[in-house]
Amino acid sequence: MQLKEIPGIGDKIASVLEKHEINTIHDLLFHFPRTYRTYHATNVLDAQIGDWVSLVGTSSRPISKHGAHVTSQLATFKDISGSLTLRWFNSPFIVRTVSPGDTYLVRGQLTIFGGTRQIVSPSLKKIDYDFVGQDEMMPIYPTLGTLKSGGIRKIIYSALDHGERIEETLSDDIRTSHNLIDLGSAIEIIHRPDSKEDLESAIRRLAFDELYTLQLESLENSELNKVATDPLHWDTGLLEHWIANLPFTPTNAQIRVMGEISADLSRPIAMHRLLAGEVGSGKTLVAASAALSVHLAGKRTLVMAPTQILAEQLYTSIKNFMGPTLKVSLITATQKGDEDANIVVGTQAILSPKHKFENVGLVIVDEQHKFGVKQREYLSLLRPAPHVLMMTATPIPRTLAMTIFSNMDISRLDELPKNRLPIKTFFLNQSQRDKAMDWIKNEITTKQNQAFVVVPLIEEAEDNEGDPKKSLKLLETDLKNRFPTQTIDIMHGKMKEAEKTGHLKAFRDGVTEILVATSMVEVGIDIPGANIMVIEDAERFGLAQLHQLRGRVGRGDKQGYCLLFAHEKSSSLAKERLKYFVSEINGEKLALYDLDSRGPGELFGESQHGFFNLHFASIYDTELLKETSEAAKIAGYDTTTKKKMVHSQTRQEKS
Numbered sequence: 001m002q003l004k005e006i007p008g009i010g011d012k013i014a015s016v017l018e019k020h021e022i023n024t025i026h027d028l029l030f031h032f033p034r035t036y037r038t039y040h041a042t043n044v045l046d047a048q049i050g051d052w053v054s055l056v057g058t059s060s061r062p063i064s065k066h067g068a069h070v071t072s073q074l075a076t077f078k079d080i081s082g083s084l085t086l087r088w089f090n091s092p093f094i095v096r097t098v099s100p101g102d103t104y105l106v107r108g109q110l111t112i113f114g115g116t117r118q119i120v121s122p123s124l125k126k127i128d129y130d131f132v133g134q135d136e137m138m139p140i141y142p143t144l145g146t147l148k149s150g151g152i153r154k155i156i157y158s159a160l161d162h163g164e165r166i167e168e169t170l171s172d173d174i175r176t177s178h179n180l181i182d183l184g185s186a187i188e189i190i191h192r193p194d195s196k197e198d199l200e201s202a203i204r205r206l207a208f209d210e211l212y213t214l215q216l217e218s219l220e221n222s223e224l225n226k227v228a229t230d231p232l233h234w235d236t237g238l239l240e241h242w243i244a245n246l247p248f249t250p251t252n253a254q255i256r257v258m259g260e261i262s263a264d265l266s267r268p269i270a271m272h273r274l275l276a277g278e279v280g281s282g283k284t285l286v287a288a289s290a291a292l293s294v295h296l297a298g299k300r301t302l303v304m305a306p307t308q309i310l311a312e313q314l315y316t317s318i319k320n321f322m323g324p325t326l327k328v329s330l331i332t333a334t335q336k337g338d339e340d341a342n343i344v345v346g347t348q349a350i351l352s353p354k355h356k357f358e359n360v361g362l363v364i365v366d367e368q369h370k371f372g373v374k375q376r377e378y379l380s381l382l383r384p385a386p387h388v389l390m391m392t393a394t395p396i397p398r399t400l401a402m403t404i405f406s407n408m409d410i411s412r413l414d415e416l417p418k419n420r421l422p423i424k425t426f427f428l429n430q431s432q433r434d435k436a437m438d439w440i441k442n443e444i445t446t447k448q449n450q451a452f453v454v455v456p457l458i459e460e461a462e463d464n465e466g467d468p469k470k471s472l473k474l475l476e477t478d479l480k481n482r483f484p485t486q487t488i489d490i491m492h493g494k495m496k497e498a499e500k501t502g503h504l505k506a507f508r509d510g511v512t513e514i515l516v517a518t519s520m521v522e523v524g525i526d527i528p529g530a531n532i533m534v535i536e537d538a539e540r541f542g543l544a545q546l547h548q549l550r551g552r553v554g555r556g557d558k559q560g561y562c563l564l565f566a567h568e569k570s571s572s573l574a575k576e577r578l579k580y581f582v583s584e585i586n587g588e589k590l591a592l593y594d595l596d597s598r599g600p601g602e603l604f605g606e607s608q609h610g611f612f613n614l615h616f617a618s619i620y621d622t623e624l625l626k627e628t629s630e631a632a633k634i635a636g637y638d639t640t641t642k643k644k645m646v647h648s649q650t651r652q653e654k655s
Contacts, residue, residue: 001163001164003022003024006025008155017144020144029166029187033140033141034142036137036138037137037140038137039053039135044078045082048110051109053107053108053109054136055106056106057080057104059075059077059104062075062098063075064092070090071090073095074087089121099126106119107122123150137195139153139193153191160188166183166187169209170183174634181205186202186206189202190203206616207614207621210617211614211617211625211628218407219632232297232387239262239293243255248419251282252415253281253414254282257275257411258286258290260409261286261290262290265362270386271388272387273411274405275390276392276396276410277393278416279551280416280551281413281415281417283393284321286413287364288317290389291318291342294387295342299362301361302360302363303345303363303366306347308334308497309504311332312330312332312335312501314366322343328345329345330346331349332346332497333349334497339357362388362389366391367392390408393551395586395588422554423550423562425561425562425564426563427581430565436563444483444486445485448510449530449531450510450514450527451534452517452552453479453536454517455516455517455518483514486513489512489514493518519549521549526552527555531554531560533549533552533561534563539578543577543591544591547581547591550562564581576597588620595618
């Protein structure tokens with residue numbers, strides 16, 4: 001069945017979906033919610049300010065009121081307990097669609113303005129007069145271009161009603177032994193949950209699938225540990241001279257890991273090592289030293305980064321480390337570097353067939369790359385087999401190392417540079433905002449400091465239900481009023497790569513003093529002059545993601561500061577999480593706390609698991625890691641046995 005056969009998906013919507021690589025019903029149903037909003041069934045009298053509510057009653061016909069810059073539509077909603085105001089903006093069509101004699105189900109957030117209780121941009125659904133309301137869990141989806149959450153939800157529901165059921169991927173034995181619901185039911189529930197209990201069972205099934213897939217890939221990758229290659233030899237005195245002449249003294253952890261990598265490079269088996277280190281622990285220096293060793297041995301190094309911005313930053317850092325020692329080149333979708341350079345840094349663009357790299361001794365894969373099929377196929381074509389070094393700032397707990405990374409050697413940078421001061425973190429309430437902004441202005445004007453201001457949203461409303469959180473654009477306007485003499489800029493993921501690079505360069509060069517950005521700055525961005533990180537609506541981020549954002553400041557010898565602001569109506573649980581974050585600097589402990597404190601159906605998004613791009617699972621879920629490891633080993637054994645049987649039959653036929 002094709003997407004366009006689903007009611008509600010025409011050419012326009014299909015085109016938007018295609019641009020986001022959603023080409024089948026399967027793709028659409030695997031576009032998962034990023035969170036859920038619970039609408040509480042109540043009445044006007046009992047509804048509390050700030051709550052998302054579901055009300056049943058009647059509405060007057062909306063009346064349009066014209067202002068200088070905006071037109072609003074107002075109606076009065078009534079049920080047996082009382083009345084409140086419904087308000088829309090620039091929605092003249094609503095006047096024609098509401099009938100005073102009908103009964104409606106109204107959903108939205110109850111707010112107060114000028115002493116009047118109101119719901120802004122409510123959703124209305126005509127219902128029978130005897131309808132009985134109940135609590136509803138509404139999925140909120142990541143937007144797809146012009147297609148907002150409400151529109152995505154509508155076509156997903158249509159696909160569930162009219163499309164074919166998702167095929168099962170696990171055996172009955174695995175599902176039974178691990179108490180898992182079938183995949184079709186999990187997909188149905190994840191989009192249309194009836195209860196928190198059902199939602200948890202669906203999340204567990206999909207989390208199992210994510211980790212199970214990683215476990216199977218790990219078993220496949222285990223063959224990489226046995227690949228023969230040419231041992232590398234070089235003048236270690238030259239490497240020691242380079243290290244001794246660095247403008248700073250490497251940490252003991254960096255020296256130890258450099259030794260581990262050097263030992264690997266000198267062996268006749270290709271290195272397959274993971275370099276794990278906290279944010280700011282100096283992974284780039286270790287990578288540069290490995291690349292220099294390979295160069296001294298007469299070979300070349302390829303370095304892959306997940307985005308153009310990070311590739312450019314890696315290129316600059318490695319080039320600065322090397323000086324005139326050797327040639328470093330950058331190749332991205334928009335940058336054509338020298339393929340014959342000693343070190344080639346780039347995005348996935350360097351895997352293009354048009355690039356013919358020879359004499360490659362080392363491949364370095366930087367943060368957030370899932371080392372998958374494409375990379376493995378590319379490496380299999382290089383002869384002799386290159387050494388492989390992967391890097392991540394994600395803390396690797398013991399259980400994860402023993403399962404998914406059991407096929408790799410792991411080096412840990414467990415020490416920060418000696419001149420690095422602990423970042424001072426503060427959780428501030430809204431009444432402290434003015435004082436905090438005055439302090440930031442003083443830091444910028446008297447100490448030439450710079451500040452990141454991070455928000456979770458680009459637009460004011462992320463879907464047609466409306467969400468009055470701080471937005472990037474609204475905040476930029478507010479900051480320009482607060483900081484009239486400072487240079488303020490914005491950056492977000494919807495910008496083109498060249499545009500993002502330009503904004504970041506202006507910030508790095510000190511032209512921009514305050515950069516308002518989405519969470520895209522959490523990984524790898526290194527701006528030594530920026531020592532203030534302000535995070536708006538901090539309750540909407542996972543603690544591991546907040547930890548990554550905090551690590552963007554205080555990277556030089558100056559004091560770093562991280563200021564957290566949360567929405568006034570944040571839950572007590574959310575506030576407790578943020579208070580814990582203030583008191584803890586260990587990334588693994590923060591991630592474990594996040595897992596333990598996560599509420600039913602609460603998702604923190606892919607960012608907290610950047611290295612794996614997981615949506616439901618957590619790499620800190622010890623029990624699920626063990627379960628999926630056992631299941632994958634059994635499945636891997638079965639697969640191997642079947643292959644052996646096939647090979648045996650083939651040999652018998654030939655003989």
